[in-house]
Amino acid sequence: MYNLYDMIFKRKSFRRFDDFLSLSIEELQKIEQRLNKLLPLLADVKIRYRIVKREETTCKRGEYCLLVYSDQKENHLLNVGYILEQLDLWMASQNxxxxxxxxxxxDKLKHDGLDYVIMLAFGKGRPEEFRKDYTKAKRKELEIIWVGQHIPNVTNVVRYAPSACNSQPWRVVFENQCIRIFRSTEVRSIFPTEKLLLYNRIDMGIFLCFMEIALRHEQYEFKRLLCEEQSSNEKQIEIAQYIID
Ligand SMILES: Cc1cc2nc3c(=O)[nH]c(=O)nc-3n(C[C@H](O)[C@H](O)[C@H](O)COP(=O)(O)O)c2cc1C
Incomplete structure (x- = not known):
């Protein structure tokens, strides 16, 4: 997971796929193998995958879709985001x-007794189709998402995490060697509230993945604490803390 740092700058959401390119059997096998190597955030939450042809879903792009199924336990959406973002980054390394x-x-809402959560569309890309200048990717100003001292090569990197509708629900407070990570509840998007909450929880898992890759890249050791989400009317809900040495 931690050697994926450079892919943070290369990945982007692929929306146009060249129909003349296709993945080989070997590449598909490599993806299957990779799925077994992804690190979970929560070891006790079951997660399963199906790779199907895009035509078997309502998805209009990509050659294949990876369908993700999970147990519905506490923080399972955070787990889905954290795990599958590792795949997103690794796939960029494979073009x-x-x-x-x-x-x-x-097409199928249950698999192995687990519930369908989300899909990732994918297909072969050309190297030149990936992101060339990450600073041109649209993201919120740092002042909106990060309060407290900045961490060089971390603060300015984690903000490039992908999120549903680019909603970037993450907010960070860094104080006393503790990086506190919150989910903003004031995010607006075209999705209905219920859906947005689901996606934003996945977004937060993606953000934790970026945070850990960036911290490790800068040689920080850390201890991660996940918070139990309380239902509340707060504008920001605490998701996790990283205590760094
Ligand atoms: C949980 C989640 C759901 C998403 N759903 C869609 C979608 O339905 N359609 C789409 O075109 N992009 C979707 N995206 C991609 C985002 O729009 C994209 O990540 C964001 O705009 C940032 O752009 P980038 O990924 O190119 O950096 C989704 C992203 C996430 C993380």
């Missing part, structure tokens, strides 16, 4: 374009 695809509908 496979990916798009998290919340809007897509799966």
């Amino acid at each position: 496979i374009g990916v798009c998290w695809y919340g809007m897509g509908k799966s």
